[in-house]
Amino acid sequence: xxxxxxxxxxxxxxxxxxxxxxxxxxxxxxxxxxxxxxxxxxxxxxxxxxxxxxxxxxxxxxxxxxxxxxxxxxxxxxxxxxxxxxxxxxxxxxxxxxxxxxxxxxxxxxxxxxxxxxxxxxxxxxxxxxxxxxxxxxxxxxxxxxxxxxxxxxxxxxxxxxxxxxxxxxxxxxxxxxxxxxxxxxxxxxxxxxxxxxxxxxxxxxxxxxxxxxxxxxxxxxxxxxxxxxxxxxxxxxxxxxxxxxxxxxxxxxxxxxxxxxxxxxxxxxxxxxxxxxxxxxxxxxxxxxxxxxxxxxxxxxxxxxxxxxxxxxxxxxxxxxxxxxxxxxxxxxxx
Amino acid sequence: xxxxxxxxxxxxxxxxxxxxxxxxxxxxxxxxxxxxxxxxxxxxxxxxxxxxxxxxxxxxxxxxxxxxxxxxxxxxxxxxxxxxxxxxxxxxxxxxxxxxxxxxxxxxxxxxxxxxxxxxxxxxxxxxxxxxxxxxxxxxxxxxxxxxxxxx
Amino acid sequence: xxxxxxxxxxxxxxxxxxxxxxxxxxxxxxxxxxxxxxxxxxxxxxxxxxxxxxxxxxxxxxxxxxxxxxxxxxxxxxxxxxxxxxxxxxxxxxxxxxxxxxxxxxxxxxxxxxxxxxxxxxxxxxxxxxxxxxxxxxxxxxxxxxxxxxxxxxxxxxxxxxxxxxxxxxxxxxxxxxxxxxxxxxxxxxxxxxxxxxxxxxxxxxxxxxxxxxxxxxxxxxxxxxxxxxxxxxxxxxxxxxxxxxxxxxxxxxxxxxxxxxxxxxx
Numbered sequence: 001x002x003x004x005x006x007x008x009x010x011x012x013x014x015x016x017x018x019x020x021x022x023x024x025x026x027x028x029x030x031x032x033x034x035x036x037x038x039x040x041x042x043x044x045x046x047x048x049x050x051x052x053x054x055x056x057x058x059x060x061x062x063x064x065x066x067x068x069x070x071x072x073x074x075x076x077x078x079x080x081x082x083x084x085x086x087x088x089x090x091x092x093x094x095x096x097x098x099x100x101x102x103x104x105x106x107x108x109x110x111x112x113x114x115x116x117x118x119x120x121x122x123x124x125x126x127x128x129x130x131x132x133x134x135x136x137x138x139x140x141x142x143x144x145x146x147x148x149x150x151x152x153x154x155x156x157x158x159x160x161x162x163x164x165x166x167x168x169x170x171x172x173x174x175x176x177x178x179x180x181x182x183x184x185x186x187x188x189x190x191x192x193x194x195x196x197x198x199x200x201x202x203x204x205x206x207x208x209x210x211x212x213x214x215x216x217x218x219x220x221x222x223x224x225x226x227x228x229x230x231x232x233x234x235x236x237x238x239x240x241x242x243x244x245x246x247x248x249x250x251x252x253x254x255x256x257x258x259x260x261x262x263x264x265x266x267x268x269x270x271x272x273x274x275x276x277x278x279x280x281x282x283x284x285x286x287x288x289x290x291x292x293x294x295x296x297x298x299x300x301x302x303x304x305x306x307x308x309x310x311x312x313x314x315x316x317x318x319x320x321x322x323x324x325x326x327x328x329x330x331x332x333x334x335x336x
Numbered sequence: 337x338x339x340x341x342x343x344x345x346x347x348x349x350x351x352x353x354x355x356x357x358x359x360x361x362x363x364x365x366x367x368x369x370x371x372x373x374x375x376x377x378x379x380x381x382x383x384x385x386x387x388x389x390x391x392x393x394x395x396x397x398x399x400x401x402x403x404x405x406x407x408x409x410x411x412x413x414x415x416x417x418x419x420x421x422x423x424x425x426x427x428x429x430x431x432x433x434x435x436x437x438x439x440x441x442x443x444x445x446x447x448x449x450x451x452x453x454x455x456x457x458x459x460x461x462x463x464x465x466x467x468x469x470x471x472x473x474x475x476x477x478x479x480x481x482x483x484x485x486x487x488x
Numbered sequence: 489x490x491x492x493x494x495x496x497x498x499x500x501x502x503x504x505x506x507x508x509x510x511x512x513x514x515x516x517x518x519x520x521x522x523x524x525x526x527x528x529x530x531x532x533x534x535x536x537x538x539x540x541x542x543x544x545x546x547x548x549x550x551x552x553x554x555x556x557x558x559x560x561x562x563x564x565x566x567x568x569x570x571x572x573x574x575x576x577x578x579x580x581x582x583x584x585x586x587x588x589x590x591x592x593x594x595x596x597x598x599x600x601x602x603x604x605x606x607x608x609x610x611x612x613x614x615x616x617x618x619x620x621x622x623x624x625x626x627x628x629x630x631x632x633x634x635x636x637x638x639x640x641x642x643x644x645x646x647x648x649x650x651x652x653x654x655x656x657x658x659x660x661x662x663x664x665x666x667x668x669x670x671x672x673x674x675x676x677x678x679x680x681x682x683x684x685x686x687x688x689x690x691x692x693x694x695x696x697x698x699x700x701x702x703x704x705x706x707x708x709x710x711x712x713x714x715x716x717x718x719x720x721x722x723x724x725x726x727x728x729x730x731x732x733x734x735x736x737x738x739x740x741x742x743x744x745x746x747x748x749x750x751x752x753x754x755x
Contacts, residue, residue: 032710036644054709055646064646065676138515229551230521234653236708239646250675263676264646271666285551320541320654320706322520384691385672388684405747415745419728422751423694423742426723427687430626430716432635441755454755470635474680 004169004180005190006159011167012043017183018091023127026060027093028053037092048094051137052312056242057099060092061106061122065263068118068249072257085121091179093129097151098142098312100130102242104154105300105308109245127175130155136200139313141326144206146306149199160195168193205326206333208297208306214332215298219290223335227328228289230321235266237292237315237323243300243308246272267291293328342396342462344371344455347386349379349414352403352444359448367452368459371399378402380413384424387438391471397437397462399454404442414442436465489534491595492561495587496530499559505585509546510561511539521546525555535561535589542700544569544656548578562586564611565700567604568733569656572698574601575738578659601736608734613725615699615718622712623719639679642686644709647677651713652689654706657696664688690716695741697721698733 006014018025019041027046028035035050037057071080095103107123110116133140133149142148152158156176160168169187171177180187218224238244248265252258265272268289273282282288300308309325316324348354354375360367376382379402390398400421408414421440428435439458443451492510499505507525512532514520519539522532523546544566546552560566567586573579586598588607598604615623626634649665652658665673665685673688674681689703697717704714725731728749730741 031644034710036709065678225551226523229523229546232545232650232653232706234650234706235646235648236650236706239648240708248675250671252671252674261676266648269649270661285549316515318650318708320650320702322514322518324515324520385684385688388687389672392680392684412745415747415749416742418749418751418754419745420742421754422727422749423720423724424691425753427690427694427716427720429631430634430719431638431683431687432631432633434631434635439755440753470639471680474639474683 002171002177003190003192004171004187006167006169006187008161008165008167010186013186014183015043015046015093017186018093018179021089021182023089023091025091025093026057037094046094048131051133051135051140052096052314052317054314054318055240056102056312056314057092057095058102058106058242058244060090060126061103061119062110062245062247065261066118067259067261069260070258071253071260073255083118085118085125088125090122090126091129092126095128095130095155096133096312097130097147097149097153097155098140098310099242100128100154101142101147101151101310102308102312103128105243105302105310106245108302109300109308127156127179128154129157129159129176129179132158132160132195132198133200133202134161134198136202137313139316140200140202140311141205141313142311143202144204144208144326145309145311146208146304147310149202150195160193160198162193162198168195168198202311206329208329211329211333212297212305212307214335215294218332218335219294221335223331224286224290227331228286231268231285231289231323232321233268233270233285233288234320235264235268236318236320237325238266238268239264240314240318242312242314243296243310267295289323293325296325297329340463340467342370342459342465342467343394344397344399344459344462345390345393345395346371346373346399346401346455347376347379347382347390348373348399348443349402349409350375350377351409352407352442353401353451355445356443356447356451359445360451361448363448365448365452367455370459370462371455378408378410378413379417380408380410380415382417382420384420387424391437391468392475394475396465396468397439397458399439399441399458401441401443401451401454404444407444434465434468434470437462437468489593491593492533492535492587492589493530495595495597496524496533496559497527499585500524500527500530504557505559506556507552508533508559508561508587509543509552510587511535511541511543523552533561539563540565540700541705542566542569542654542656542702544573545654545702547573547584547656548659553583557583557585559585559587562588562598564608565698567608568698569700571601571604571608571736572696572733573656573659574736575732575740576696577738605735613699613731613734615722619701619715619718623715626715627719639683641711642682643679645677645682645686645711646709647675647682647685648708650706650708651703654702655693656700656702657693657698658689664692686713686716690720693717694720695724695728695730696732 026037027040029038029045030047035053067083069082110119156173158170246265247262249262251260274280296309297307387398402414496508510533511519512522542565581601588596673685699718701714724741728741730739
């Protein structure tokens with residue numbers, strides 16, 4: 001790992017060097033009083049002063065919807081054309097460590113086992129620039145799931161803002177190295193530095209390992225029924241979540257031409273598990289809520305055993321019924 | 337370069353306007369061929385989604401036509417339809433949808449000449465408005481994913 | 489709050505209701521919905537000006553309905569939702585006890601919807617001024633500008649259906665978006681699908697919406713959905729004199745008509 005220093009005023013030059021090399025930049029941008037990750041063309045559109053974006057950046061890898069193939073026919077012959085993922089390089093600038101951790105999980109999920117070639121190609125063309133968190137709010141709980149405001153796992157380049165407003169840079173991978181090489185003269189060598197003074201405090205909300213054990217034994221617990229009563233069964237939590245990967249496949253068009261595409265889906269929807277026979281194995285919201293929690297913390301595989309939740313807190317912030325994933329887990333902690 | 341010929345979809349009721357259009361034909365009155373007529377039992381059956389689907393399917397203009405008030409074959413279908421259209425138009429207008437491209441009329445089974453005049457007039461109006469660009473942009477399914485999904 | 493707690497405790501202890509639905513302390517400043525089934529937990533109930541979520545949405549959920557008779561802490565929007573649900577035959581007097589909390593903390597219990605009608609009639613049904621302002625500004629723009637505005641807003645829509653889930657009037661167990669023969673509303677969150685979804689949602693609420701604004705509050709990406717439903721429903725009230733949530737008897741604008749309904753656009 002190399003460590004560097006970058007002056008704050010040089011950020012726009014770094015940005016320009018990336019775009020001039022023909023890469024696309026996806027960065028946080030302000031709309032109203034909220035932040036969204038979006039394709040940006042100029043540094044002025046970027047806003048790095050935020051705790052969490054409303055939607056995650058997962059769409060850069062796993063879009064809201066994407067065409068998988070297109071078909072067309074003339075009545076005699078049918079032609080099918082697979083979608084070509086472009087070769088364009090993408091740089092995602094300004095992820096927080098929770099989001100970068102999420103990209104790790106997404107890559108593992110979509111590329112391990114049966115490989116999703118669309119996402120694999122996109123991931124291979126994407127460079128991740130992570131920004132350490134200097135602020136956090138009550139909804140953040142990354143530290144309870146094995147991540148921290150300065151965690152660099154999965155980052156190609158990590159930026160930490162120091163007290164003078166300039167940045168401490170960790171160059172962690174070849175991709176990160178290539179990126180700094182495109183603007184070599186704005187980075188100065190710098191000694192390895194302890195980031196802790198510059199990081200936000202994120203108190204632990206719960207102790208995950210004993211809770212996971214209790215969850216594992218709580219499939220039939222009546223707690224699920226009471227806890228799930230406020231849940232309205234929308235898809236907001238799943239769609240803002242950076243590690244929710246469920247999708248639906250839809251065909252659109254007519255007998256002559258059309259598109260097969262995939263789009264986000266949520267296990268919270270009442271018809272998510274509806275079988276063609278009419279049977280629904282998760283007919284009530286308590287089953288669906290249980291599925292969500294169990295999947296996030298037990299069923300989904302991750303190297304460090306913490307499940308797929310990265311503690312970004314987005315679900316907490318946007319839930320119209322304040323379901324609060326941290327409250328749910330804390331209540332299981334109290335189970336004997 | 338061929339000049340623009342609008343595609344017009346017409347949702348008409350079986351008992352009045354469809355019969356009226358039949359009369360136009362049997363009377364050998366020529367009228368603009370741009371219209372595709374879809375027959376329904378009554379204007380009361382016309383769901384507002386059908387109008388949106390016609391535009392999504394490429395129509396540049398949509399006509400909805402049925403029996404005059406008090407003449408509905410099912411007594412009150414057209415009264416309900418009228419209310420529905422008043423409400424729908426109000427919403428579309430607020431959204432900024434081009435309501436100049438949606439036309440409503442009462443054409444009876446005896447009004448063969450009126451149907452021809454109506455279609456000719458509407459075709460000319462829609463021709464002047466040009467192709468429905470707003471909807472063409474919405475329905476374009478691009479493969480340029482990053483531009484298409486510019487919000488993450 | 490004390491009277492609310494006492495009443496709630498009494499209702500549960502006498503088994504007049506099996507569940508009380510109300511507001512409790514949530515995270516930050518926001519109250520959250522609470523479901524109280526034990527008399528000793530009634531102290532979780534709060535009531536103040538921050539309690540604005542429309543709790544009527546829970547009344548028709550099977551998970552709540554199967555619990556038996558429900559007590560619900562009722563605000564004016566909740567009252568109107570309940571009246572509208574009653575008008576649509578979705579709920580009966582015998583199924584709920586309404587707890588109306590006054591500004592001074594006094595609680596009145598209402599068990600007949602006809603009583604509720606009198607109460608609701610005394611309250612303002614106008615669109616709140618800031619929202620009316622936004623609607624007026626939009627109405628003054630050109631058609632093209634309005635189109636750009638809404639297409640831009642709908643661009644953020646992720647089709648999470650939080651707007652649908654939080655609306656007490658969206659109670660269909662098989663929503664039209666879930667029909668796939670034919671697929672009326674496209675599933676993906678693309679531009680056309682989003683527009684069709686929102687137009688359809690507002691039309692299905694025409695004359696049924698009581699203007700609680702929950703749809704816009706629930707939206708995770710802050711689309712001002714309430715402007716659409718508020719505008720349309722005020723329009724309907726002005727033109728047809730029909731307003732949702734005022735009476736427990738149906739007066740639905742799209743299933744009624746007057747032979748002389750006046751319009752100016754039919755040729």
